[in-house]
Amino acid sequence: MEETPHDCPGTGSAQAGRGAACQGCPNQRLCASGAGEGPDPAIQEIKEKMKTVKHKILVLSGKGGVGKSTFSAHLAHALAEDENTQVALLDIDICGPSIPKIMGLEGEQVHQSGSGWSPVFLEDNLGVMSVGFLLSSPDDAVIWRGPKKNGMIKQFLRDVDWGEVDYLIVDTPPGTSDEHLSVVQYLAAAHIDGAVIITTPQEVSLQDVRKEINFCHKVKLPIIGVVENMSGFTCPKCKKESQIFPPTTGGAEAMCQDLKIPLLGKVPLDPHIGKSCDEGRSFLIDAPDSPATLAYRSIIQRIQEFCLQKKREPH
Numbered sequence: 001m002e003e004t005p006h007d008c009p010g011t012g013s014a015q016a017g018r019g020a021a022c023q024g025c026p027n028q029r030l031c032a033s034g035a036g037e038g039p040d041p042a043i044q045e046i047k048e049k050m051k052t053v054k055h056k057i058l059v060l061s062g063k064g065g066v067g068k069s070t071f072s073a074h075l076a077h078a079l080a081e082d083e084n085t086q087v088a089l090l091d092i093d094i095c096g097p098s099i100p101k102i103m104g105l106e107g108e109q110v111h112q113s114g115s116g117w118s119p120v121f122l123e124d125n126l127g128v129m130s131v132g133f134l135l136s137s138p139d140d141a142v143i144w145r146g147p148k149k150n151g152m153i154k155q156f157l158r159d160v161d162w163g164e165v166d167y168l169i170v171d172t173p174p175g176t177s178d179e180h181l182s183v184v185q186y187l188a189a190a191h192i193d194g195a196v197i198i199t200t201p202q203e204v205s206l207q208d209v210r211k212e213i214n215f216c217h218k219v220k221l222p223i224i225g226v227v228e229n230m231s232g233f234t235c236p237k238c239k240k241e242s243q244i245f246p247p248t249t250g251g252a253e254a255m256c257q258d259l260k261i262p263l264l265g266k267v268p269l270d271p272h273i274g275k276s277c278d279e280g281r282s283f284l285i286d287a288p289d290s291p292a293t294l295a296y297r298s299i300i301q302r303i304q305e306f307c308l309q310k311k312r313e314p315h
Contacts, residue, residue, distance in 0.1 A: 009188045042190055046157045047242050052188035053088070053165045055307040057224070058183065060216075061198040062208025064174040067229035067267075069093070070277055071296075073102040075196075077282040078300045079128040079167050088119065089128045090156055092183055093173040094149045095142050098245045099133035104280020108133055116161040129160050146178040153182045167307070172212035174208075176215040184219045193307045194222035196264065199255075200230045201247035206255050213259060224306045225262035228252035228301055233269040234291065244269055266298040 050056070060076070061068040069091070076089040091099035100106045100120075108120045110133045111150040131142060131152060133229030144152075162168065173179055186190070195216055209226070216223050228251060234241045249255075256263040270292040276283035284293050 028053065028248055038263070040185075042154050042158055043186060046154070046186045047189040049158055049162075050168075050187065053162060053168045053190070053235050055166060055310075056170070056187055056190065056192045057307070058167045058170045058172060058192060058195040058221070059198065060172055060180070060195050060212050061107070061174055061201075062210070062212040064096075064203045066174075066198050066200045067273075068174070069098045069102055069171050070164050070273060071196070071198050071227060071229065071267075072169055073099060073280065073301060074127075074284060074296055075168050075283055075300055075303065076103075076126060076167075078297065079169075079304070080123055081284075083125055085125060085166045086164060087126045088162045088168045089126070090160075090168060091128070091132065091169065091171045092153050092156065092179050093171060094131050094144060094152055094179065096173060097135075097142075099130045099171055100132040101138070101280060102277045106132075106280070108136055110134060113161060117155075118161055127162065127165075129156055144198040146258035149178050150182040153179060153206070154171045154186060157183070173232055176211060180215065181219070183223055192221060192222040193310045196224050196303060197226045198229055199226060199244050201228055201243070201251035202245045203249045205245075205247065206252065209252075210255065210259070213261065222310075223261050224265035224303055226252050226256050227264050228266040230269045231266035262302075264302050265295050267295045 018251055057075070059068055059072040068273045072089060072091075076087050078088040078270055079085055089099060091102070092095050093099075100108065103122055105120050105122060105128055110120065110129070111118045117129070119129045120133055121127050132138065135142070170183060172183065197209055197212055199214075213223065215221075230245055231251070232241050233244050247254075252266070253263055268291050270283075271285070272287050272290065273292060275284045276286045283290075284296060
């Protein structure tokens with residue numbers, strides 16, 4: 001395979017399926033039998049499919065609840081404000097798909113066409129795909145093992161008819177597990193521009209984000225930069241600023257300096273962000289003058305500049 005876990009012995013090795021790193025891996029028996037040798041044919045199929053997608057951005061976080069899906073949604077909203085820019089938002093959080101709710105698309109269904117699944121379109125230039133569209137109810141639990149999740153991600157990348165797209169934004173679940181390895185492996189040949197990593201200021205979040213950064217280095221995934229969410233709160237009445245999540249170890253800024261990766265910006269806490277998400281609306285439009293909106297727009301501009309720079313570089 002193009003990308004493998006850091007300590008995987010590899011399908012061509014004598015230790016394949018037998019090494020200590022193989023214990024508990026869903027592919028263990030396949031590798032031990034020798035039937036798993038050679039790259040997954042889906043990688044080439046996805047590479048062909050992705051030729052019509054100019055830029056691919058993964059949104060990652062080590063910890064849940066740090067605002068990753070909210071950021072993914074608003075990145076898509078902001079990019080799609082230019083009607084000449086085609087944007088696709090793919091939610092691969094299989095067990096906790098919140099993108100349909102945040103985008104105001106709950107209850108929508110995916111349609112099958114001759115060229116594959118059609119994404120659900122919020123605007124003519126903003127298509128969305130999520131496992132949430134495949135469930136009979138938003139309350140349904142998806143109780144799947146790793147291989148079935150991987151198969152779903154493969155389908156999303158290979159069988160969805162995205163068309164000509166400028167930006168594909170991939171919202172991932174927290175952690176560094178099956179879904180992350182799958183999407184990096186399947187998109188490796190199609191070139192991922194990079195990852196945006198979301199954190200909050202407190203050390204308990206930064207601890208998990210350092211693992212996420214380590215994951216990116218191990219799978220050779222470029223890091224666009226880090227976004228610090230919930231970075232301070234200004235009272236709308238007295239205008240006093242409070243630290244709801246105190247950055248006891250210096251927050252994302254100190255971590256980024258230490259690890260020599262870019263800090264894209266800090267988004268202050270604003271209760272209206274949660275309200276907009278619950279109502280399936282764009283906070284950027286609901287509160288255009290909010291400090292959080294200004295922070296979002298500055299961060300998104302830096303992401304666009306990174307992607308354009310990446311496009312100019314030879315692969």
